[in-house]
Amino acid sequence: MNRFLVFVVGLVLCCGTSQPAKVSRKGVVSLVPSVTEIVYALGAEDQLVGNTTYCDYPDAAKHGYKVGDFQNPDLERIISLRPRLVFLCLPAHLIIADKLKELGIAYYVSRPGTIEGVFSEIDSIGKLLGVQKRAEILVHRLRGRLDSLPVYPDTPRVYLEISDVPLMTVGGGSFINGIIRKAGGYNIFGKAASEYPIVDPEFVVRADPEVILILHPGLSAGQVGNRLGWSQISAVRNMRVFDDLDMDLLFRPGPRVVEGIIELSRRLHPE
Amino acid sequence: MHRHKGAAWAGLAAFVLIAALCSISIGPGGFLHISRTVLVFRLLRLALGIMAGGVLSLTGAALQGLLRNPLVDPFTLGVASGAALGASLALLAGAGTSLLLPVASFAGALFTIVAVYFLARIKGRVTVTGLVLAGVIVSFLFSSLVMLVMVLGHRPMGQAIYLLMGHLGVAFTRHSLWLFAGSSVVMLAGCGILFSYSRELDIMSSSEETAKSLGVDTSRVTKLIFVVSSVLVGLVVSFTGAISFIGLVVPHLVRMMFGPAHRQVLPGSFVLGAGLLLIADIGARNVVPGGLPLSVVTSLVGVPFFIYLLRRRF
Numbered sequence: 001m002n003r004f005l006v007f008v009v010g011l012v013l014c015c016g017t018s019q020p021a022k023v024s025r026k027g028v029v030s031l032v033p034s035v036t037e038i039v040y041a042l043g044a045e046d047q048l049v050g051n052t053t054y055c056d057y058p059d060a061a062k063h064g065y066k067v068g069d070f071q072n073p074d075l076e077r078i079i080s081l082r083p084r085l086v087f088l089c090l091p092a093h094l095i096i097a098d099k100l101k102e103l104g105i106a107y108y109v110s111r112p113g114t115i116e117g118v119f120s121e122i123d124s125i126g127k128l129l130g131v132q133k134r135a136e137i138l139v140h141r142l143r144g145r146l147d148s149l150p151v152y153p154d155t156p157r158v159y160l161e162i163s164d165v166p167l168m169t170v171g172g173g174s175f176i177n178g179i180i181r182k183a184g185g186y187n188i189f190g191k192a193a194s195e196y197p198i199v200d201p202e203f204v205v206r207a208d209p210e211v212i213l214i215l216h217p218g219l220s221a222g223q224v225g226n227r228l229g230w231s232q233i234s235a236v237r238n239m240r241v242f243d244d245l246d247m248d249l250l251f252r253p254g255p256r257v258v259e260g261i262i263e264l265s266r267r268l269h270p271e
Numbered sequence: 272m273h274r275h276k277g278a279a280w281a282g283l284a285a286f287v288l289i290a291a292l293c294s295i296s297i298g299p300g301g302f303l304h305i306s307r308t309v310l311v312f313r314l315l316r317l318a319l320g321i322m323a324g325g326v327l328s329l330t331g332a333a334l335q336g337l338l339r340n341p342l343v344d345p346f347t348l349g350v351a352s353g354a355a356l357g358a359s360l361a362l363l364a365g366a367g368t369s370l371l372l373p374v375a376s377f378a379g380a381l382f383t384i385v386a387v388y389f390l391a392r393i394k395g396r397v398t399v400t401g402l403v404l405a406g407v408i409v410s411f412l413f414s415s416l417v418m419l420v421m422v423l424g425h426r427p428m429g430q431a432i433y434l435l436m437g438h439l440g441v442a443f444t445r446h447s448l449w450l451f452a453g454s455s456v457v458m459l460a461g462c463g464i465l466f467s468y469s470r471e472l473d474i475m476s477s478s479e480e481t482a483k484s485l486g487v488d489t490s491r492v493t494k495l496i497f498v499v500s501s502v503l504v505g506l507v508v509s510f511t512g513a514i515s516f517i518g519l520v521v522p523h524l525v526r527m528m529f530g531p532a533h534r535q536v537l538p539g540s541f542v543l544g545a546g547l548l549l550i551a552d553i554g555a556r557n558v559v560p561g562g563l564p565l566s567v568v569t570s571l572v573g574v575p576f577f578i579y580l581l582r583r584r585f
Contacts, residue, residue, distance in 0.1 A: 071422050163430045165362055165372075166440040166512070191560055196429040198562040201442045202298055202312035216426075218365065226444045228315070229308050 028085045028129070031073050031096070032110045034254035035087040036061050038122055041138055041255040044129040049081045057248065057256070075099055085128060112253040114178050115261070119143065122255065142258045149265055152184035156268050159188050159209035159235070164218045167199035176250055179257065183265035185211065201227070210234045211268055214243040215250065242267055276535065279528045283539060287546040291317055294549040297557060319439050319451070320552050321545040323511045324521075326458050328544025330500045331518025332525065332536050333465045336472040337496050339479075340399045341580060344518035345380075345504040348402070349409035351513035353383025354505045355434045356413045356420070358512075362434075363424040373454060377505030383409055384497050436564030437514030439552050454506045461503045462541060468492060469533035476531070515566040516573025517544055517551070523580065 027049030030036045036055040039048050045060065054070040055061045065081070068074040073096060078086060086100055086107040100107045108128060112121045119139045126135020158180050162168050170176045171192035180187045188207040189197055212224060212235040221241040225231050235241050245267070249260030295313045296305065305313070331344035345351045357379025361372045390405035391397050414435050421431035433440075443451065471492050475482045482489050507514075521544040522536060529535035551568040 069423075162427050164442065165358075166430070166433045166438040167442050168427065168429055168433070168440075193560050196427055197560075198429075198433055198438055198440045198564070200298065200312075200440060200556055200562065202309055202316075205308055205312070218362070223444070226446070227442045228444065228448060229311050230442070232308065 027081060027083050028087065029067060029078055029081055029083045030055065030087040031067070031070065031093055032087055032089045033057070033070065033248075034112075034118075034252040035110050035121075035125065036064075037252065037254035037256060038125050039129065042122070042126055042129060042131050042134050044131050044134075047129055049083060050078065079103065079105070087125075110253075113175060115146075115182055115257065118253045118255070118257055121253070138255065142255060145258050146182070146261065149182075149184075149262065152265075152269050155181075155184055155186040156210040157188050157207060157234075158185040158211045158213065158268065159204055159207070160213040160215060161199075161219075162196065162215050164216065167201060167204075168196055169199050171195050171197045175253055179250055179261055179264065183261045183268055185264070185268045201229070205229050205233060208234050210238070210240060212236070212241040213245060213264075213267075214241065215245065215247050219243065240267075276529060280539075283528075283542045283546075287542055287549075290546040290549040291321075293553055294320065297553055315441075315443050315448075316439050316552070317549065318455070319441060319510060320549045322455055322458055323437075323439070323507050323514060324517055324548025324551075325541035325545040326462065326503050326507050327514060327518040327548075328521035328525075328540040329462050329465060329537050330503050331544075332522035332533070332540040333468075333472060333496055334500060334518075335522055336476040336533055336536070337493060338397065338402060339476055340402055341523065342399065342403050342519070342577075343406065344516075344522075345500070346513060346515040347410070347519060348406040349383050349387050349413060350380045350501065350504050351508055351515070352410045352413035352417070352435065353386075354380040354501075354508035355513045356417050357382075357505070358509050359417045359420045359431065359434055361509075362430075363420060363426070370450065373450070373506050373509040376509040377502055379413075380505040380508070381498065381501035383413065384501050388497070433564055434512045436566035437512045437569075438562075438565055439511055439556075440562070441510055451510065454510070458503055458506055461499045462537075464499050465496065465503075466534075466537050468496065469537060472496075472533040472537075473531070476533075511565070513566070514548070514569060516569045516577070517548055520573050520576045521547060523576070 026047060028047050029050040030039060030048060031052055033052070033055045036048070036051045037057055039045055040058050040061060049065060050067045051061060051064045052068060052070050052073060053066050055064065067077040071092060073093070075096060084106065086105060087110055088097060088107055089110045090097065097107055110121060112118045119142065122135050122139050126132045160170050160176065160180065162170060169189045170187065171194050172187070172190045174195045177187050177190055188204070188209050189199070212233070214221060214224065221243040224241045225236045230236055245263065246260070249256050249263060294317050298309070298313060327345055334343050334345070334348065335341055354376040357375040357377070358372060361375035364371065387402070387405045387409050388397065390409070391401040393401060417435055418431045421428065471487050474485055474487050475489060475492065479489050522540045525536050525539035525543055529539050551565060554568045555563045555565050
């Protein structure tokens with residue numbers, strides 16, 4: 001019995017001492033892929049002790065310590081890292097945020113709804129990580145690249161599809177709607193109330209988009225013309241249906257969004 | 272009594288006709304301004320709405336009779352969620368408009384109806400509450416699984432919501448139109464089969480013992496109606512997602528009009544369900560810019576009715 005007790009106590013001690021290897025009181029954890037991108041762009045990745053399986057850019061982020069996926073980060077893993085700050089976004093991380101509050105761990109809610117919001121987010125994260133100067137330089141550089149875009153006189157009508165069963169697009173309240181506008185396009189669903197409205201195919205044909213962007217893996221550009229009644233749409237007739245845009249560049253409110261805007265504006269204004 | 276039923280049928284027919292005309296003339300393309308292209312879209316949507324509303328309601332009526340339970344329908348039994356789970360798995364596998372989609376949702380529906388039936392069977396008896404409880408549990412589980420599948424597949428959350436709450440936003444290609452035409456033939460045949468069991472359903476809806484003493488092979492009829500219902504619900508869900516309440520409410524309304532005989536209740540449910548879904552769809556796509564899931568509209572009408580049923584019967 002005594003020997004057993006010693007064994008148990010030993011086991012507990014072992015577990016107890018094996019833990020602190022990874023402990024870093026200075027580290028931050030990012031549950032948001034776009035924030036992870038910002039941290040790397042600021043060259044502050046040495047402070048990043050944990051991220052999620054969704055954080056796949058830059059390549060180095062893939063090899064970071066994973067606390068779970070974007071939807072279901074593991075609270076125990078986060079706590080075991082003893083971070084000084086956790087980056088999260090709402091409403092996806094509502095429960096985690098509550099638990100962190102209970103435990104007294106600081107967190108920062110990332111919620112850039114616009115392109116301007118991404119810039120101020122970079123500034124805020126720069127301040128939090130103590131690399132304010134680098135953040136200023138990064139924002140200045142990104143702004144410069146955006147400002148170099150010409151002001152286009154015409155704005156082609158754009159239909160952007162994010163799902164085909166059912167047909168879904170992006171509405172006026174979405175982040176990507178601002179990107180379409182900045183790239184010199186007019187979202188035919190820009191007036192829709194919801195962020196990701198369902199689409200009546202009749203409406204698309206009637207709005208006659210000049211460019212169609214397919215941003216889901218289910219469909220190729222060539223198949224769009226096979227839809228009944230869609231062959232008369234300007235975009236289909238003029239072969240301006242694109243399925244090869246990088247979704248992460250457009251959907252992630254991180255530093256690469258500027259690249260996404262420039263890439264998109266090339267498709268909308270090839271001349 | 273005969274004249275009364277004739278009038279009810281005429282009323283139903285008129286209602287569906289008006290619903291169809293409204294559905295064709297109202298849309299985002301404008302009111303009554305119908306070009307040839309717009310007409311094609313509206314006719315396809317009309318066909319989809321009629322099949323979905325009709326089939327779900329008729330299936331609901333048959334299941335209510337078979338299980339002697341006024342609270343079951345394809346949605347409360349969890350069958351629609353099971354079909355949606357099958358569909359979401361097929362969608363992730365890349366089956367946008369292929370045959371795999373309806374087959375997968377049929378498999379999901381059949382698995383669910385059998386699972387719910389056995390979950391509800393305690394000591395050889397299936398009780399009203401047991402069945403509804405099992406259905407609700409399975410429905411919750413499968414709805415969560417649909418969400419999980421879509422999230423893990425990096426699909427937008429909205430897609431899962433529309434799969435679980437119904438829509439008529441289908442972009443038909445020549446290929447998927449053939450698939451829909453073929454499915455419609457199968458669905459009509461399935462409805463015909465259920466209709467041909469009207470007499471058995473009448474007898475079984477009184478009590479299983481009576482049915483057995485009258486020479487009805489209850490276990491065979493149960494199995495057959497389960498399989499046919501799963502085919503019907505699976506096919507509908509693979510096109511429109513899971514639409515709630517229509518299959519629950521419509522049979523009750525029809526019974527108020529025609530009495531309990533399935534020879535009237537089944538076709539009546541098909542017709543009334545088709546008309547009501549068309550009206551619900553007009554609301555779903557025209558009230559809010561960007562549209563609403565169909566179940567939002569059907570539930571707004573269905574829930575008060577469901578409460579009324581609960582308070583009156585139990």
